[in-house]
Amino acid sequence: MADGKPESEAERLTRNLHELLQELRVAQTGVQLLFAFLLTLAFTNRFATLGLADRVVYVATLVAASLAAGLLIAPVSYHRMVFRRHLRPRLVLAAHRMAAGGLGFLVAAVVGAVYLVVDVVFSLRVAAPIAAGIAAWFVLFWYVVPLVARGERRTDRSDRP
Template identity: 45%
Template sequence: MEETSGGGRRGRDETEEERADRRFGELLQELRVAQTGVQILFGFLLTVAFQPRFTELTSTDRIIYTVTVLLGAATTGVLVGPVSFHRLLTGKRLKPQTVAWASRLTMLGLVLLLCTMASALLLILRVVVDDAHAAWLVVGMVVWFVVCWFVLPVWTRMKERPKG
């Protein structure tokens, strides 16, 4: 446990294994939220190709659709990865390593989710508004996601970092 500048203690009094157990439990809760959204989005994407108007899409829109489906599949795979890590390594006394890899996969999953959302928005907005406006709307949403998902947490971490 670390001491604060005032001589008090901060943090948790836990072993490496207890910390890994806690961190993995927290990570699983986070993954439940992300996986649900990804699965709904991916399910929706899979149905699009079977809609009557799909044949009316331009070749550019079909390429965007294909990229979006592949990104959705990749996102699903990465966000399910921590479950596989846990299942295959349970009982092998590798919980800290499992948590580290699961955390990395989750961060990659968030980046892929950002790309999937941007691609899906581009596809939908190209149908709803003209191409130029669609691109700007997508850029605006990507900036919003980056601020909410990455900038604010990193800024908070840096701002709240203990001094000296």
């Protein structure tokens, strides 16, 4: 139900698709900015001073950002490919899965980028706990809190917001 009014299955799918596409617009911008930042790092003078471990983290972070961008943009291509083929249920499910995967790779990319910057600015001893804390923060607010809310919603069937 949208705004307390009954909606048909087609209306629900349309609403779900529109909500998902709006969410993807936000995530796409962030991942594209991060990806662009990562692409430029390899061409800076300071990059040449990085050790092997930091270069491995850099490549893993760049790959994670690339995969995140691909998955977060993929629903647009999927929509274009199935447009007017009466596949909206599949589209919504596929786009949901792509978005979830893209957000997972985005977490990895953000954590990797934070690790690299803090390691260059300070040291590995500072970078590792900060990156771990950032990872925990993302997991908590992007996954744990929503999953707890889902569990509470299952046990509390009232119409309270």
